[in-house]
Amino acid sequence: NRLGHDDDTCIFYDASFTARLQKEQDLSALFLPSLENEDFKIYLQPKVRLADGRVMGAEALVRWDHPLKGMIYPSDFIPLFEKNGSICQLDSYIFTKVCSVLERWIKEGREIFPISVNLSRQNFKKPGILEDFAGIAGQHHVPTGLIELELTESVFFEDQDIENIKGQIKEMHRLGFLCSLDDFGSGFSSLGLLKEFDVDTIKLDRRFFLDISQKKAKDVVSCLLELSGKLKVHTVAEGIETSEQLDFLRSINCELVQGYIFSRPLPVSDFEAWADSQ
Ligand code: C2E
Ligand code: MG
Ligand code: MG
Numbered sequence: 001n002r003l004g005h006d007d008d009t010c011i012f013y014d015a016s017f018t019a020r021l022q023k024e025q026d027l028s029a030l031f032l033p034s035l036e037n038e039d040f041k042i043y044l045q046p047k048v049r050l051a052d053g054r055v056m057g058a059e060a061l062v063r064w065d066h067p068l069k070g071m072i073y074p075s076d077f078i079p080l081f082e083k084n085g086s087i088c089q090l091d092s093y094i095f096t097k098v099c100s101v102l103e104r105w106i107k108e109g110r111e112i113f114p115i116s117v118n119l120s121r122q123n124f125k126k127p128g129i130l131e132d133f134a135g136i137a138g139q140h141h142v143p144t145g146l147i148e149l150e151l152t153e154s155v156f157f158e159d160q161d162i163e164n165i166k167g168q169i170k171e172m173h174r175l176g177f178l179c180s181l182d183d184f185g186s187g188f189s190s191l192g193l194l195k196e197f198d199v200d201t202i203k204l205d206r207r208f209f210l211d212i213s214q215k216k217a218k219d220v221v222s223c224l225l226e227l228s229g230k231l232k233v234h235t236v237a238e239g240i241e242t243s244e245q246l247d248f249l250r251s252i253n254c255e256l257v258q259g260y261i262f263s264r265p266l267p268v269s270d271f272e273a274w275a276d277s278q
């Protein structure tokens with residue numbers, strides 16, 4: 001009398017599973033003390049206009065500079081913080097830090113361009129979050145038009161509530177924020193997103209450019225650029241590292257580029273020095 005297939009299922013616990021769980025618990029416990037201790041740092045990476053090499057914006061990327069554990073990168077804690085809910089506090093912290101940087105730049109009379117902040121899906125869905133952000137910007141005397149909120153493509157896919165997302169994007173614009181669609185093309189992106197959602201910028205995922213020596217890859221990117229031109233949205237090519245990629249993007253008049261070829265994400269003071277030297 002054989003049991004059904006499902007009853008045969010068993011789960012293997014192995015050492016790596018337990019180790020990962022332990023590591024997650026460790027990092028979770030370190031979050032609040034680290035937030036208090038200002039161990040989370042923003043790094044800035046420029047978005048450069050290809051036509052004239054001018055810096056048109058920067059993206060804020062978080063780094064966890066832990067006194068004992070050393071430097072921890074987003075891929076090692078963002079997914080965890082999305083799971084345990086800490087991401088909301090972290091994003092608000094990063095947003096506030098970005099406002100302080102912009103406030104100082106304005107005071108010092110530096111050349112100003114928008115800084116973008118990554119907003120996780122959970123945060124994006126939180127009622128009142130955009131009003132709160134606008135309030136924080138106001139406290140720092142920073143116009144919301146200097147802040148861009150980056151939403152990753154997956155925000156739109158894991159959520160069926162299209163009207164709700166549309167409402168949030170409308171709210172973003174009502175409050176004056178810029179809005180960009182991050183990692184476009186990294187997953188099951190659909191061109192329908194571009195029709196449905198009113199974003200200011202799309203960021204083409206770095207995967208598009210990995211095999212850019214092939215004609216097919218080139219054709220896909222040029223078509224996407226043509227499309228974004230027609231839709232009057234700005235385009236940023238992400239993760240550009242080589243001169244071959246850059247030459248191609250020049251040849252098709254890609255507007256903005258972000259990648260190691262110009263600069264890695266840098267601590268704020270290093271970024272300022274880099275920008276001054278440009
Ligand atoms: P993202 O928003 O798509 O950011 C771009 C990522 O590509 C960054 O990784 C950046 O360092 C990396 N990158 C930039 N240029 C190049 C290049 O030329 N080559 C390669 N290979 N990589 C390049 P990072 O800083 O490790 O961040 C990873 C992801 O973590 C981000 O992807 C974003 O989704 C998330 N993240 C980072 N900071 C925050 C944050 O403050 N809040 C939230 N919610 N998510 C964040
Ligand atoms: Mg981003
Ligand atoms: Mg991206």
Ligand code: MG
Pocket residue numbers: 183
């Ligand atoms: Mg990415």
